[in-house]
Amino acid sequence: MHLIVDSGSTKSDWVLLKDSSNESFNTMGLNPFFHSEETVYKAIAENLNLFGYRDEVTHLFFYGAGCSSEKLNQIIHGGLSKVFRKAEIVVDHDLKACAFATYENEPAISCIIGTGSNSCFFDGENVIEEVPALGYILGDEGSGAYFGKKLVANYLYHRLPKRISDALKNDVKLTKEEIVRRVYMEPNANVYLASFMKFIFEHSDDAFIKEMICKGFKEFVEVHVCCYQDYKNYKVHFIGSIAYLFKDQLSDACDFYNVKMGQVIRKPIDGLISYHLDQMNA
Structure with missing residues (x-):
């Protein structure tokens, strides 16, 4: 098996x-x-x-x-x-x-935007990573960990709209002590930060949240897509829950940089299975 x-x-x-x-x-x-x-x-x-x-x-x-x-x-x-x-x-x-799951028998740029983020160019044989994935501290632009970090930082800086800040304080029961403990003293801080995406999605109609998402996706495209030579000539595929849930905002960021958006898939596993079955039957 x-x-x-x-x-x-x-x-x-x-x-x-x-x-x-x-x-x-x-x-x-x-x-x-x-x-x-x-x-x-x-x-x-x-x-x-x-x-x-x-x-x-x-x-x-x-x-x-x-x-x-x-x-x-x-x-x-x-x-x-x-x-x-x-x-x-x-x-x-x-x-x-990601490359295997989105492959359409033509060269393309394939991206991951989930808890973290990354991208590669795949020509059917070679997976080329132009810029490294730097993780949630230095990189992961546009990811769940990235947006979670932005949200909690602005909460602690008192820069969030009152409605959003009150919801975090009263509904989520968020405190500075808990944030510091979970980010600096416990493992898997990236997963903790990404867990705030449920809250962000539920408040995605707020102007502050909209702008935060827009800026984050533009930063991802600028760093992880525009780094490839002739990127405008290739489809750009996306995999991951954040790309899937915020597809419209991601599409706007792609349009801003004249990027041709391809597939947007929540999970790569189905495409990955198809790829392996093709390889087994070849």
């Missing part, structure tokens, strides 16, 4: 390719920047249905956020191999999954 995995920093989608049908599973996101081999093992073991196939999987393809070097990939590989002992395991970058 073949097991295909797409893992962001927040959650992972697992699909087992079976003869008659596919079976799907979910676990926490597994990112080697933040998680150990043991964490990978425990995350899988906690999903008893997935864990039950541990001796039946023969090929496992894991595409994940943070899987950008041999050293980092080995962390994920080590955890997976403790569970799927009979499987041939391949660990690769989530950018490659």
Whole structure:
């Protein structure tokens, strides 16, 4: 059996390719920047249905956020191999999954905008990353972590409209102490910051929030799309929950830079499955 995995920093989608049908599973996101081999093992073991196939999987393809070097990939590989002992395991970058899932038999720029953000150029054979992903502290423009950071910073600076500030204070019960603790003293600060996207989406009609989203997407396109030579000549595809939920605002940012928007997909897993099935049947 073949097991295909797409893992962001927040959650992972697992699909087992079976003869008659596919079976799907979910676990926490597994990112080697933040998680150990043991964490990978425990995350899988906690999903008893997935864990039950541990001796039946023969090929496992894991595409994940943070899987950008041999050293980092080995962390994920080590955890997976403790569970799927009979499987041939391949660990690769989530950018490659993004490229495979959006490929339309022509060169294109493929982007991820979810908890974090990144982009690549894919010609059908080579995945080219023009600028690096710098993570939620230095980069991740236009991502959930980016917008969450903007929101809580403006909340603490008393720069939010009263309606938004009151909602964070009274409904979310947000305090400076909690923000500092979750961002600076606990793991997975990027996931915590991205969790504010639910609040941002619910208040997306507010002028301040609209402007924040607009600026963030323009910054993403400027940094991660306009960096490619002749970018105006290629379709630009997007994958990720933030790109999907704020598609109209993202489209406006693309129009601003004369970018040809292509597919906007919430999850790459379906396209990734199709790609692997094509490869298996080739």
